[in-house]
Amino acid sequence: MLINNFLCISVLLLLYPFFCTVEEDIVLQLNGIAYIEQNTMKLMRDEIRLATDIYRLKEPVPTILWKTPYNFNLYRDEEIYTHIYIISRMN
Secondary structure: OHHHHHHHHHHHHHHHHHHHHHHHHHHHHHHHHEEEEEEEEEEOOOOOEEEEEEEEEOOOOOEEEEEOOOOHHHOOOHHHHOOOOEEEEEO
């Protein structure tokens, strides 16, 4: 059991730089076409602040504000991504 745990941790540590560079490449590509605001705190009408990620294209496009319940990752949103919109998701 200890050997299996050690092996799993070793593999994850070896692959970590690969995942970091992939994420950095995506962020660099997005920065070329969009403004990115991550973890901005938005005040709700009940005085609670929610962490929000906002991705805005650098050209004017329609905007959708999408407030979701918890576990919003379970929703299928492929249809939104086939069109050009600014999307701000909060949960």
